[in-house]
Amino acid sequence: MNTQTPVNLQGNHACALGAIAAGCTFYAGYPITPSSEIAEHMARELPKVGGVFIQMEDEIASMAAVTGASMGGARAMTATSGPGFSLKQENLGLAAMMEAPCVVVDVMRGGPSTGMPTRPSQSDVMQARWGSHGDRPVIAIAPASVPEVYAETIRAFSLAERLRTPVILLVDEVIGHLVETVTLHEPDEAEKGARKWAEGSREGFLPYAITEDGIPPMPRPGDGYRAHATGLTHGENGFPTQKPEEVARVMNRLLGKIEKHRDIIDKWECVDCEDAEILVVAIGISARAARAAVREARSRGIPAGLFRPITLWPFPEEAAKRAAANARTVIVPEMNAGQLVLEVERVLGCGRNVRPVNRIDGEPVAPAEILQAIEEAKA
Amino acid sequence: MSTRQTEIRLSGSGGQGLILSARILAECFLRQGRKVAQSQSYEPTSRGGLSRADVVVSDDIPDYPLATALDYLVVLDQCAVEASRDMIRDDALVLVDAERVTEPLKGRFRTVSLPFIARARALGNERVANIVALATLIELGDLLPEGLLEEVVRARAPRRYLELNLDALAAGRELARRERADAQ
Numbered sequence: 001m002n003t004q005t006p007v008n009l010q011g012n013h014a015c016a017l018g019a020i021a022a023g024c025t026f027y028a029g030y031p032i033t034p035s036s037e038i039a040e041h042m043a044r045e046l047p048k049v050g051g052v053f054i055q056m057e058d059e060i061a062s063m064a065a066v067t068g069a070s071m072g073g074a075r076a077m078t079a080t081s082g083p084g085f086s087l088k089q090e091n092l093g094l095a096a097m098m099e100a101p102c103v104v105v106d107v108m109r110g111g112p113s114t115g116m117p118t119r120p121s122q123s124d125v126m127q128a129r130w131g132s133h134g135d136r137p138v139i140a141i142a143p144a145s146v147p148e149v150y151a152e153t154i155r156a157f158s159l160a161e162r163l164r165t166p167v168i169l170l171v172d173e174v175i176g177h178l179v180e181t182v183t184l185h186e187p188d189e190a191e192k193g194a195r196k197w198a199e200g201s202r203e204g205f206l207p208y209a210i211t212e213d214g215i216p217p218m219p220r221p222g223d224g225y226r227a228h229a230t231g232l233t234h235g236e237n238g239f240p241t242q243k244p245e246e247v248a249r250v251m252n253r254l255l256g257k258i259e260k261h262r263d264i265i266d267k268w269e270c271v272d273c274e275d276a277e278i279l280v281v282a283i284g285i286s287a288r289a290a291r292a293a294v295r296e297a298r299s300r301g302i303p304a305g306l307f308r309p310i311t312l313w314p315f316p317e318e319a320a321k322r323a324a325a326n327a328r329t330v331i332v333p334e335m336n337a338g339q340l341v342l343e344v345e346r347v348l349g350c351g352r353n354v355r356p357v358n359r360i361d362g363e364p365v366a367p368a369e370i371l372q373a374i375e376e377a378k379a
Numbered sequence: 380m381s382t383r384q385t386e387i388r389l390s391g392s393g394g395q396g397l398i399l400s401a402r403i404l405a406e407c408f409l410r411q412g413r414k415v416a417q418s419q420s421y422e423p424t425s426r427g428g429l430s431r432a433d434v435v436v437s438d439d440i441p442d443y444p445l446a447t448a449l450d451y452l453v454v455l456d457q458c459a460v461e462a463s464r465d466m467i468r469d470d471a472l473v474l475v476d477a478e479r480v481t482e483p484l485k486g487r488f489r490t491v492s493l494p495f496i497a498r499a500r501a502l503g504n505e506r507v508a509n510i511v512a513l514a515t516l517i518e519l520g521d522l523l524p525e526g527l528l529e530e531v532v533r534a535r536a537p538r539r540y541l542e543l544n545l546d547a548l549a550a551g552r553e554l555a556r557r558e559r560a561d562a563q
Contacts, residue, residue, distance in 0.1 A: 008405050008415060033423065044453045095530055145440070174497075178444055179402070179417035292442035367443050 006183045011149045011176045012079075015169065016041035016106055018153030018185065022192050024103075025051040025075035028065035030058055031086060033117040034173040035107035038079035059084035063091035063104070070100035071229060072221055075157060077149025079105035082113050082124050085131065092166055093132035096228045099193060099208070099254070100218065101160040105169040108175040110337075110362045114128070119362030120173035122284055123336035128168050129313050135251070137258045139265055140168040140313040142283040146180035152310065155267075163261055164215050170312060172335065172365055174285035174348055198225050206236040208250065210328040214257030258314055267310040268319045272298060273350050276305025278377045279327035281320065283312055284364045286333045293370035302378050312340075317347045324348045329377040333365040353377070384437035386446040387516075389509070391455030391479075394426035396509035401432030404513060407523050408436045416444030429458050432516045444484060451520050452513050455495065472520050474512060489505050491558055493518070498550045507547035514551025519558060 009017070016038050019027075039055070046053045052069075055090060056062035062078050069076040080088060083219040085106040095102055102276040108124045110116030124131075128140040139159055143152040149171060198217040207227040209216045216236075219225035228238035233242040235250060258265065271294055273279065278297070280290040287308040297304035307323040309316050324330060330348050332341040332355070341356040347356065358372050359365050387404065389397045398419045405417040416435040424426030433446040433526045449467050454460055454475045464484060466474065471488040476495045483490050493515060499508035510532065529548055531535050 006409065008402070008409050008417065015548065082422065118421055145444075174418065174445070177419060179405060179415070181414045181416075190496045218420075230517060364445060366447065368447070 004183060005142070006032075006181045008179050009146055009182050009184075010148075011171060012035060012037035012107065013041050014150040014182065015148045015153050015171070015176075016045060018150040019043055019103065019157065020049060020051075021184075021187055022154040022157035024070040024075050024077050025049075026064040026066070026076040027051070027069045027078065028054045028056050028069070028076070029078045029080070030056055030062050031060075031235045032084045034109050034176050034198065035081050035105060036080040037072045037176075038089060038105060038107075041259065059087035060091060063088040063095070064316060066093040066104075066302065067091055067098065067100045070095070070102045071098065073177070074370050075101070075161065077103040077105065077157075079107065081107050081109045081117075082111045082121070082127070085124055085127060085341045088134040089127075093134060093136055094231045095166045096132070096136040096138070097231050097254075097260070099164040099218075101164050102166050103156045103160055103169060104166055105153075105171065107171045107173055109173050110360075116362045118173070120285065120364055121335050121362070122172050122286065123339065123360075124170060125283075125312065125336065125339040126335070126342075135255060137165050137255055138168070138313045139163070139165060139258065140170050140312065141267075141270035142170045142312040143175060143310070144284050144287045144308065145175065146178055146309070146321065147182040147184075148183055149175060150182065154187045154191060158191060158336050159265060162193040162264070163196045163257060164218060165258070166194070168313075169194060169205045170283075172284040194366050198223065202226070207238040208236050210235060210236060210249065210253045214253055214260045256270065262314065265311055266316040266319060266325075269306075269308040269310060270319075270323050271306040271308070273307060273323040274326075276323075276327055276333065278302065278304045278329045278374050279307055279324050280331045280333065280350075280370060281307045281309070281348075282333050283340065286335060289365050289367045292335060292367035296367070296371055297374045302374060304374050313322075315343050315347060320344075320347050324352065327352060329353045329355060329368065331355050331357060331373045331377065333370050333373070335359050335365060384435055384441055385417070385453040387434045387436070387522075388431055388446055388449050389433075389453045389513070390431035390463060391453075391476075392426075392458055393421055393428045393430040395430065395455050396506060397455070398429050398432040400513045401434050403528070403531050403535060404434050406535070407517075407527050408434070410478070410527060410531065411523065412440065414440055416441055418445050419535035429462055431459060431462060451516060451522070453516055454483070454509060457481055460484055472516075473544060474507070474516055474544055476512070476518070493558065495551075495554070497555065499545050499547060500547050502550060504543055507543055510544055510547035511551040511554070515555045515558075516547045516554035517552060518552050544554050552554040
């Protein structure tokens with residue numbers, strides 16, 4: 001869809017349109033509330049652009065199919081919610097280990113377990129970071145509006161392809177089901193991002209070569225490169241190894257590729273942070289509530305500001321520290337029992353009072369609740 | 380500087396077509412060049428349980444897209460009364476169904492009880508009560524230029540239900556005119 005005219009669009013629909021605009025050619029999924037509209041739109045639209053949609057037998061299989069399609073050269077994605085995200089974790093770890101570019105959308109609902117299917121939550125913040133075992137590279141993006149869901153889905157594909165890694169799009173139910181008036185733009189090739197394919201000699205090709213930028217060129221199936229991919233810790237040749245010095249080298253490369261590319265990964269928004277003595281840190285719908293609260297606080301003469309990580313993992317800590325330069329109090333509103341606050345305490349806790357504002361009742365944090373916390377901090 | 384946003388809620392029981400009505404209303408405001416944020420809350424059943432759909436209308440993308448202080452409220456089932464009780468503005472217009480809302484909200488706001496569901500039933504299908512109520516709301520609240528709602532309904536309604544929907548619009552407008560005449 002390329003339109004200069006504004007349209008009313010749902011967050012989940014915007015995600016599907018963003019994926020197709022980003023060149024997604026493969027979707028495997030198992031519909032789950034509140035993410036099902038993504039599968040619905042992909043099922044309808046993907047075949048029209050020559051793509052493949054498969055409704056798999058379960059969440060585990062859909063993540064496996066996405067990983068396989070990615071290794072086969074496709075730009076691949078799936079979408080789920082908390083219970084399905086839990087099931088996907090093992091294969092998500094496999095995708096990280098095999099360095100299979102893919103996009104996994106988690107539209108968060110109330111948990112634990114099957115929890116509250118139609119109620120919003122932000123309780124997968126830590127699952128996105130630590131849900132799969134082992135030290136693994138993680139990128140997670142948390143959009144806060146319908147236009148941002150569209151744009152960040154495109155960026156998720158770009159980061160996944162360029163960095164050869166799974167990228168998680170962490171959306172809360174409110175944003176996933178929210179309809180907003182948006183104007184979409186078609187991304188150019190640079191915005192879509194390209195995978196680094198293997199070129200040149202097939203002789204002595206190393207599918208997991210340690211390269212300057214930390215990203216091994218990927219053998220395109222059919223191009224004749226000899227390649228092996230496995231979830232076992234592997235050397236540059238792709239075959240399993242447990243030699244300590246080799247393991248250290250390849251694992252440092254795998255984890256280091258994220259740190260090495262923070263310039264394109266990190267993304268955040270600051271609202272009135274420069275002189276903010278009270279800083280609110282929030283994502284998704286909680287950040288929208290925080291923006292309203294900060295605006296109201298400013299109108300009452302309270303120096304409040306908002307720091308909103310758009311890329312949630314890795315946490316944009318240098319930017320957060322700059323935003324909090326003048327802050328004495330940091331308020332962290334979120335729809336869970338306290339997850340983002342742990343990272344904020346780690347990064348900003350030294351010398352500052354960090355206060356959580358939590359809701360676990362299936363209702364979003366209201367602007368008034370954040371405003372109250374700001375006023376208490378001022379007093 | 381933008382004017383204050385307008386907050387509208389359509390509420391009732393699951394299956395009454397409230398989200399669809401909100402989408403139609405949002406489409407009307409879009410055609411007016413306004414910015415809308417439309418949200419909803421419902422239970423994991425295909426019919427029954429509290430269901431509500433909100434439309435927040437403004438000139439710019441709002442900071443917070445969800446309703447916090449309602450200017451207009453439609454209630455088509457008693458089960459939806461409680462959810463909105465504490466967020467109705469004093470100058471709000473509240474429309475309730477005469478049959479299904481037995482204990483309407485009381486407050487400084489204006490409450491009007493009208494037979495939306497009975498009128499839809501008389502048209503042959505209770506399920507167009509949402510469109511009857513929407514037409515009444517727009518007319519009584521003076522929310523949109525005349526004809527715009529019909530334009531959007533014509534564009535969105537399945538062909539075999541178009542006549543029924545147009546009849547529902549007429550019934551809703553009629554209810555509004557009669558209410559207005561009674562009030563004078």
